[in-house]
Amino acid sequence: xxxxxxxxxxxxxxxxxxxxxxxxxxxxxxxxxxxxxSADFVFLVRQTxxxxxxxxxxxSKLEAAxxxxxxxxxxxxxxxxxxxxxxxxxxxxxxxxxxMKQVLDDLxx
Amino acid sequence: MTQSxxxxxxxxKVFRSTFQDGLWDIFLGLMLFAMAVGALLSDLGMAHLSxxxxxxxxxxxxxxxxxxxxxxxxxxxxxxxxxxxxxTSRQKKTRWLLSLSLLFGTAIFIFTLVARNTRLEWLNPxxxxxxxxxxxxxxxxxxxxxxxxxxxxxxxxxxxxxxVPLDIIFHELADIDITAVAVGAxxxxxxxxxxxxxxxxxxxxxxxxxxxxxxxx
Numbered sequence: 001x002x003x004x005x006x007x008x009x010x011x012x013x014x015x016x017x018x019x020x021x022x023x024x025x026x027x028x029x030x031x032x033x034x035x036x037x038s039a040d041f042v043f044l045v046r047q048t049x050x051x052x053x054x055x056x057x058x059x060s061k062l063e064a065a066x067x068x069x070x071x072x073x074x075x076x077x078x079x080x081x082x083x084x085x086x087x088x089x090x091x092x093x094x095x096x097x098x099x100m101k102q103v104l105d106d107l108x109x
Numbered sequence: 110m111t112q113s114x115x116x117x118x119x120x121x122k123v124f125r126s127t128f129q130d131g132l133w134d135i136f137l138g139l140m141l142f143a144m145a146v147g148a149l150l151s152d153l154g155m156a157h158l159s160x161x162x163x164x165x166x167x168x169x170x171x172x173x174x175x176x177x178x179x180x181x182x183x184x185x186x187x188x189x190x191x192x193x194x195x196x197t198s199r200q201k202k203t204r205w206l207l208s209l210s211l212l213f214g215t216a217i218f219i220f221t222l223v224a225r226n227t228r229l230e231w232l233n234p235x236x237x238x239x240x241x242x243x244x245x246x247x248x249x250x251x252x253x254x255x256x257x258x259x260x261x262x263x264x265x266x267x268x269x270x271x272x273v274p275l276d277i278i279f280h281e282l283a284d285i286d287i288t289a290v291a292v293g294a295x296x297x298x299x300x301x302x303x304x305x306x307x308x309x310x311x312x313x314x315x316x317x318x319x320x321x322x323x324x325x326x
Binding site: 032034035036038040041042045046047052 | 116119120122123126185186187188189190191192193195196197314317
């Protein structure tokens with residue numbers, strides 16, 4: 001019994017991992033937006049290799065969670081979308097990194 | 110989507126992507142080409158004012174190419190990005206470096222003119238100016254390449270550095286004036302690298318039909 005309670009204690013960081021960020025495509029989007037101040041939609045498509053529709057769908061989820069801020073504007077009468085991580089998104093990504101490190105460090109060799 | 114995520118590496122990759130379109134190579138190639146044309150026209154005996162006008166015209170063309178190319182060709186294909194603190198710091202370092210190099214170059218040029226007028230016998234202006242120019246080019250381009258993570262800049266630095274010593278060697282040893290060729294050949298080489306990269310970029314990144322993002326609508 002004590003062994004099982006110990007195990008559940010060890011698995012706690014894994015249980016706390018943000019599943020919204022953990023999805024590979026969204027993790028990549030968050031990582032790219034984390035290393036820059038802001039980027040537009042075209043830039044993210046080019047860098048991540050995601051399709052327009054796929055990127056759009058993932059951004060909707062990240063925006064709904066309050067992680068990504070989306071600013072729409074018109075440049076030369078054409079729609080243009082700038083994206084950047086919110087403070088909440090930046091914090092969530094840092095927490096995610098820490099949690100993942102802890103989970104992986106805690107794994108036996 | 111098989112890439113691993115190393116944030117520092119990702120940041121460098123994003124920053125490097127700015128230099129993969131070949132426009133900076135074309136710009137630097139055109140600047141060197143302007144010097145070659147200036148030297149050629151001067152050798153042919155063209156009036157100083159006309160030479161300067163043509164030289165300035167090519168420099169203006171180089172500036173127009175980099176500005177318009179980035180604005181109207183690269184940005185719609187590659188998208189826009191504003192770098193974070195690390196990227197901004199790299200850009201600042203490079204700007205400082207280029208400003209210092211320009212100041213240093215100007216100071217050395219003025220010193221050489223003064224030395225020539227005061228007839229300092231221990232100083233050979235051509236060798237002195239040539240040596241300083243070569244060292245300046247190698248140091249500045251290498252530091253720029255290092256700060257910007259722009260590896261081709263090392264090669265471009267060599268291309269910018271070799272014309273003057275080459276010209277001096279030929280002039281001193283064989284009394285042959287090859288300034289235009291010594292500057293022109295590296296200029297064409299840098300231009301060709303830029304054009305190849307630019308064409309490859311255009312093929313790799315066609316213009317997107319339209320922006321289709323519609324989240325939240």
